Amino acid sequence: MNAAARGLAAALPRRRRFADLPAMIFQSPHPPITVPEQSFSDYLLGSLGERRDKPAFIEGPSGRVVTYGQLRDQARAAARGLATRGLGRGGVVAICSPNLPEYATAFLAAGMAGGCNTTLNPLSTDDELVSQLNDSGARWFITVPPLLERARAVAARTGIEEIFVFGAAEGATAFADLIADGTKDGSDAEPAGIRDSAEDLLTLPYSSGTTGVSKGVMLTHRNLVANIEQFSAIGLVEPDDVVLAVLPFFHIYGMVVVMSGALKAGATVVTMPRFDLEEFLGAIQQYRATCLYLVPPIVLGLAKHPAVDDYDLSSVNWIMSGAAPLGEEIALACQDRIGCRVFQGYGLTEASPVTHVCFGESVDADKIGTIGPTIPSTEMMIVDLESGEALGPGGEGEVWVRGPQVMKGYLGNPEATAATVDAEGWLHTGDVGRADEDGYVTIVDRAKELIKYKGYQVAPAELEDLLLSHPAVADVAVIPVADEEAGEIPKACVVRAGDVSGEEIMRYVAERVAPQKKVRAVEFLEEIPKSASGKILRRFLVARERAASS
Structure with missing residues (x-):
């Protein structure tokens, strides 16, 4: 020092x-x-x-x-x-x-x-x-x-x-x-x-x-x-x-x-x-x-x-x-x-x-x-x-x-x-x-929805808009998943409107975004949880992901 x-x-x-x-x-x-x-x-x-x-x-x-x-x-x-x-x-x-x-x-x-x-x-x-x-x-x-x-x-x-x-x-x-x-x-x-x-x-x-x-x-x-x-x-x-x-x-x-x-x-x-x-x-x-x-x-x-x-x-x-x-x-x-x-x-x-x-x-x-x-x-x-x-x-x-x-x-x-x-x-x-009592701060979670991939900001809403343009995607929510190397990776929770694989979904996104924004995991769901006003209840999906990985 x-x-x-x-x-x-x-x-x-x-x-x-x-x-x-x-x-x-x-x-x-x-x-x-x-x-x-x-x-x-x-x-x-x-x-x-x-x-x-x-x-x-x-x-x-x-x-x-x-x-x-x-x-x-x-x-x-x-x-x-x-x-x-x-x-x-x-x-x-x-x-x-x-x-x-x-x-x-x-x-x-x-x-x-x-x-x-x-x-x-x-x-x-x-x-x-x-x-x-x-x-x-x-x-x-x-x-x-x-x-x-x-x-x-x-x-x-x-x-x-x-x-x-x-x-x-x-x-x-x-x-x-x-x-x-x-x-x-x-x-x-x-x-x-x-x-x-x-x-x-x-x-x-x-x-x-x-x-x-x-x-x-x-x-x-x-x-x-x-x-x-x-x-x-x-x-x-x-x-x-x-x-x-x-x-x-x-x-x-x-x-x-x-x-x-x-x-x-x-x-x-x-x-x-x-x-x-x-x-x-x-x-x-x-x-x-x-x-x-x-x-x-x-x-x-x-x-x-x-x-x-x-x-x-x-x-x-x-x-x-x-x-x-x-x-x-x-x-x-x-x-x-x-x-x-x-x-x-x-x-x-x-x-x-x-x-x-x-x-x-x-x-x-x-x-x-x-x-x-x-x-x-x-x-x-x-x-x-x-x-x-x-x-x-x-x-x-x-x-x-x-x-x-x-x-x-x-x-x-x-x-x-x-x-x-x-x-x-x-x-x-x-x-x-x-x-703490000395004013030192610990970040414990986020209220915002950004995903931090290797320090880069990835906005779920941007990826959701892109995925909804795919004809086989009926609905989608993008959430962060913990990753030891990257910090977090974007995961797409997808409701299908047609026959499509997770690999196709990831390739579709990768061809249209910068590398740090790529979707790196896909899960297919029957329904995306939403509030009465139609807002995605992302926290429920995140909590579900954490419980599954613990």
Whole structure:
């Protein structure tokens, strides 16, 4: 554990117990932060000092280095190039790429020019890409040569005006040429950029929220600056750290916590374009990675896979797991095998994303299964699902959070926004948890219907709509099934209208969705349980599944 982490652990308050507080609002045990009123790029890179010649990124497979100075200069030049093409306030740039150093350059450039990014999953289907591009109103598309053919196909169905590629490929503008366009006037200044950090959007990731189809989550410069300031105050990453970026930058966890948080700390980020266990282990060993931000399936691999014994992982100071619940047994097994502490954090796209972190050398062993207390300047309530009453320590209810990191809202969807963030600013997470007397939270269930497959959100309603388009499906409900490797997998409970097999059902879905959304189990039922109003009683199916597997 590094010095900052030890100092933080010692500073964690043990005197103030939430059971002693009369109000049912849980306050963070950490001192509040002041949110800098800066643009995102100024906050991360405004003053480089001695960092100018330090590696900001190392491309893992090749060892190619991009320094902090190169990152800032190239981002400013790309921003000027985008500005000459019309990008400004309200404009949207789409990025569809694996993790590369240039991903950060493009992400920063769009914000510097006053526009925002929408980040796309390269594994999405063409229809899913088209839907996000049209909903976000993106006019520029940045990708890599292997994805160019797909990019051109989806661009033809959207408002995309120009495609850029990292590298070079016929039929698209090289991103390097965009940078060159921005240096023609000899200026190294940043474009005029944003007007109001609290109002101007920086990024527009897509989330299913607590249910339903994906929606554009409007996150401002201030949202992300606030969240990085909040979790940085806990002392996670230091300037001499090497952070291995295996989590995708298109996901809010990789985008903000891994990529942006490490840059703010002045650390070095090693990028991996995809996850392969042995390549991942080799990169830890080669680059002496000190900090690992992971998801539960990778933690499981570290705990159990025999290949781990073939690599030197002694450089790792700590592992932080997020995006889905991590079982206590797996966390302890990973700790014992790797020889470092394993912690958990919690958040959601709508909160930029972090709201809770369990971190510090003195964190008690019995806290390892928790997501910790709220981060600085974040309040929490545990709200009874039936009565709406705010509960105290030990009570189980929906976790509500409030703080400067909470989204501006869902793009073009005021109804969904109002259903998720109430008039008092409370974000209703859809997860059920309980807080102990120290404010450490354990997530025990979910009120929302999302399935978490390897940390990815899978909306049952989306799969149900798709399955109902099959002529042999009369009715269907999709539920989560526990899986040791993936966390949860989608299972379809189907009422047949004709002759169809489970394999046919799974193939039908697989041909139409991204890999993480595939239905991986099918059960045929005579009837789907529903309420008087016609709503699927998913909890009965989930309880039935749990009873059958116990």
